[in-house]
Amino acid sequence: MNKDDRTNRVPTSDDVAELAGVSRSAVSRTYTAGASVAPATREKVLAAAKTLGYRVNFLARGLSQQRTNLVAMVVSDMENSMRARLVECMARELVAQGFRPMLLPTQPGEDVGHLIDMMLHYNVTGTIVTSDTPPAEIAQECAAYGVPLVLINKAEVGGSVANVSMDTVAAGRLAAEEFFAIGCKRVAIASQRRASHTISQRKAAFITTCRGRGLELVGDFQGAVQNYEGGVEAAQNFLMSGIDVDAVFCVNDLLALGFLDEVRLRSSLTIPGNLRVIACDDIAEASWSSYDLTTVRQDPQALAKAALTALLSCLDDPTKAQPHAIIASELIRRGSTAAPLHLQENRL
Amino acid sequence: MNKDDRTNRVPTSDDVAELAGVSRSAVSRTYTAGASVAPATREKVLAAAKTLGYRVNFLARGLSQQRTNLVAMVVSDMENSMRARLVECMARELVAQGFRPMLLPTQPGEDVGHLIDMMLHYNVTGTIVTSDTPPAEIAQECAAYGVPLVLINKAEVGGSVANVSMDTVAAGRLAAEEFFAIGCKRVAIASQRRASHTISQRKAAFITTCRGRGLELVGDFQGAVQNYEGGVEAAQNFLMSGIDVDAVFCVNDLLALGFLDEVRLRSSLTIPGNLRVIACDDIAEASWSSYDLTTVRQDPQALAKAALTALLSCLDDPTKAQPHAIIASELIRRGSTAAPLHLQENRL
DNA sequence: CTGAAAGCGCTAACAT
DNA sequence: ATGTTAGCGCTTTCAG
Numbered sequence: 001m002n003k004d005d006r007t008n009r010v011p012t013s014d015d016v017a018e019l020a021g022v023s024r025s026a027v028s029r030t031y032t033a034g035a036s037v038a039p040a041t042r043e044k045v046l047a048a049a050k051t052l053g054y055r056v057n058f059l060a061r062g063l064s065q066q067r068t069n070l071v072a073m074v075v076s077d078m079e080n081s082m083r084a085r086l087v088e089c090m091a092r093e094l095v096a097q098g099f100r101p102m103l104l105p106t107q108p109g110e111d112v113g114h115l116i117d118m119m120l121h122y123n124v125t126g127t128i129v130t131s132d133t134p135p136a137e138i139a140q141e142c143a144a145y146g147v148p149l150v151l152i153n154k155a156e157v158g159g160s161v162a163n164v165s166m167d168t169v170a171a172g173r174l175a176a177e178e179f180f181a182i183g184c185k186r187v188a189i190a191s192q193r194r195a196s197h198t199i200s201q202r203k204a205a206f207i208t209t210c211r212g213r214g215l216e217l218v219g220d221f222q223g224a225v226q227n228y229e230g231g232v233e234a235a236q237n238f239l240m241s242g243i244d245v246d247a248v249f250c251v252n253d254l255l256a257l258g259f260l261d262e263v264r265l266r267s268s269l270t271i272p273g274n275l276r277v278i279a280c281d282d283i284a285e286a287s288w289s290s291y292d293l294t295t296v297r298q299d300p301q302a303l304a305k306a307a308l309t310a311l312l313s314c315l316d317d318p319t320k321a322q323p324h325a326i327i328a329s330e331l332i333r334r335g336s337t338a339a340p341l342h343l344q345e346n347r348l
Numbered sequence: 349m350n351k352d353d354r355t356n357r358v359p360t361s362d363d364v365a366e367l368a369g370v371s372r373s374a375v376s377r378t379y380t381a382g383a384s385v386a387p388a389t390r391e392k393v394l395a396a397a398k399t400l401g402y403r404v405n406f407l408a409r410g411l412s413q414q415r416t417n418l419v420a421m422v423v424s425d426m427e428n429s430m431r432a433r434l435v436e437c438m439a440r441e442l443v444a445q446g447f448r449p450m451l452l453p454t455q456p457g458e459d460v461g462h463l464i465d466m467m468l469h470y471n472v473t474g475t476i477v478t479s480d481t482p483p484a485e486i487a488q489e490c491a492a493y494g495v496p497l498v499l500i501n502k503a504e505v506g507g508s509v510a511n512v513s514m515d516t517v518a519a520g521r522l523a524a525e526e527f528f529a530i531g532c533k534r535v536a537i538a539s540q541r542r543a544s545h546t547i548s549q550r551k552a553a554f555i556t557t558c559r560g561r562g563l564e565l566v567g568d569f570q571g572a573v574q575n576y577e578g579g580v581e582a583a584q585n586f587l588m589s590g591i592d593v594d595a596v597f598c599v600n601d602l603l604a605l606g607f608l609d610e611v612r613l614r615s616s617l618t619i620p621g622n623l624r625v626i627a628c629d630d631i632a633e634a635s636w637s638s639y640d641l642t643t644v645r646q647d648p649q650a651l652a653k654a655a656l657t658a659l660l661s662c663l664d665d666p667t668k669a670q671p672h673a674i675i676a677s678e679l680i681r682r683g684s685t686a687a688p689l690h691l692q693e694n695r696l
Numbered sequence: 697c698t699g700a701a702a703g704c705g706c707t708a709a710c711a712t
Numbered sequence: 713a714t715g716t717t718a719g720c721g722c723t724t725t726c727a728g
Contacts, residue, residue: 362721
């Protein structure tokens with residue numbers, strides 16, 4: 001009567017052991033890859049577990065193994081569908097590899113300390129950061145507590161932390177090359193005021209290539225934030241400036257959509273007739289027929305896979321050099337840069 | 349030398365106790381709300397903890413308290429920015445209340461058993477489902493293992509499970525009322541083939557109200573899925589049908605965007621000139637100037653808050669009746685239903 | 697108010 | 713191959 005009042009409780013390995021007539025260790029071994037259990041006992045255990053509805057408690061396991069397999073995902077700005085996709089891909093990859101993603105949303109001005117607390121309280125096995133949050137603090141704490149950290153599209157911290165990012169240099173270059181190829185002469189940039197490292201790199205590469213190709217850079221029109229509204233604001237600044245421009249390089253798709261909408265709403269400029277536009281990311285909206293935006297694709301799945309590989313490498317050997325991966329960029333040509341007819345013929 | 353080789357390890361309550369010259373219990377009590385600790389010892393503990401960089405290990409705590417505060421969020425279809433927002437809001441709410449969201453992405457055809465395994469392995473304190481995954485299995489398992497479950501926008505299971513949803517009936521009604529108010533006569537629906545419960549309710553309410561107001565329902569044009577491509581497909585079916593229509597009710601915004609784009613691309617119909625459109629959700633894209641879509645707002649934050657309230661209620665007293673909440677809907681009037689001039693005057 | 701001791705569910709030496 | 717034992721880090725009676 002003492003042991004049987006465990007009615008309706010979630011079963012433990014003890015319960016299974018008892019029912020199967022073996023020891024707790026036997027049960028444990030049954031669920032440990034590469035342990036030595038006799039097929040017979042293994043069967044008994046599995047049978048007992050099945051009738052009881054037993055599942056290993058990973059938290060208890062984590063406690064004794066010192067490894068929870070919980071991975072913190074620090075994320076901000078999920079409004080941007082690029083971010084949302086990345087989060088989804090990342091979560092999928094993690095789950096597929098036996099990890100569990102703990103979603104930690106941040107906001108730009110938020111207290112990072114709180115975030116760190118949360119991860120450390122739960123003994124996360126690793127951390128992945130893909131937010132606009134300054135990761136310096138996080139990096140420091142993670143290092144102090146021995147938690148592997150992987151940064152996605154955030155190289156600010158320098159070489160000291162594992163990171164994975166798209167090829168930002170190629171992105172800027174591809175855009176400039178394309179503008180050159182379709183015969184543009186006077187180009188501009190649409191960006192956000194407080195540019196991140198990624199954005200600065202894209203811009204720098206774009207500018208360098210423009211110089212090399214003899215394209216004249218006539219302006220950098222900015223919005224406050226890197227989103228739709230930022231694009232609207234950038235377009236307003238562009239239109240007010242009255243500057244004559246052939247082509248605009250937008251630092252990301254979401255901003256580009258706002259830019260396009262505002263230009264079409266407030267001016268008589270047509271795209272690609274009077275103005276060609278290239279952006280970065282290739283979010284779903286970019287391919288919608290209202291936008292049909294030429295863009296430099298950033299593959300969220302590839303990014304997620306690479307991030308996981310980096311994490312595994314850190315886990316495997318923490319003393320090893322921090323891995324750095326760069327995901328190839330690819331130009332996706334769409335309507336916003338449809339070439340003038342005489343050039344289209346040339347390109348056949 | 350035996351205890352001091354714990355160099356560079358993450359500190360435990362034992363370490364803190366030793367440094368503070370108290371027992372482990374004292375340390376524990378310091379971090380337990382409403383425990384009785386002398387202010388003096390409390391100070392000593394906090395000081396020691398600070399110098400050591402100690403944080404309570406919530407997993408170990410969870411093990412002894414039988415409560416992890418981990419909450420599983422089962423999510424599918426994050427492409428839809430409504431979902432992405434909801435996930436973000438939900439995660440924020442959870443974190444704010446001391447829970448930690450474990451993100452479990454699913455895909456339509458995926459194995460639910462695997463999902464359940466994952467939650468149960470980690471002894472989640474609760475589960476929130478906002479996916480298109482049939483929750484019947486999940487509901488069953490959660491009930492079997494005593495894990496509180498809250499469904500968002502999924503009432504299929506009936507009254508047996510806690511759920512929170514927007515007012516779908518009002519949504520359909522508001523749309524129909526508005527079409528009536530602006531003088532439409534022949535209305536249609538754009539939807540997806542395999543309609544969920546939510547969608548069916550919206551449609552039913554729309555149809556009922558149309559009947560009541562004497563609006564003629566002339567068709568239900570469908571796409572395969574409830575997304576942009578589904579909207580495109582629905583529009584193609586609509587255009588091919590050649591049926592003359594005043595107004596179209598789209599079952600959600602994302603689908604509406606595809607519908608609008610395709611209609612504008614493939615026909616000479618203008619919106620709202622020849623065709624008025626109302627949808628549901630009020631995602632960010634709906635307000636973009638390319639779309640300017642009238643829609644019935646679904647407030648993700650309110651939904652998230654309500655879901656959390658429901659979860660807390662279940663946690664508080666599992667025997668209590670499962671809470672059901674309905675979030676009010678609101679019609680957001682935009683350009684896609686701009687009324688004819690003579691009616692606009694009437695409405696001043 | 698405080699410390700000792702038992703226990704949460706599991707794993708990992710160590711014997712056997 | 714299997715059972716015994718000693719933890720993993722923390723909370724919580726129970727004495728004092």
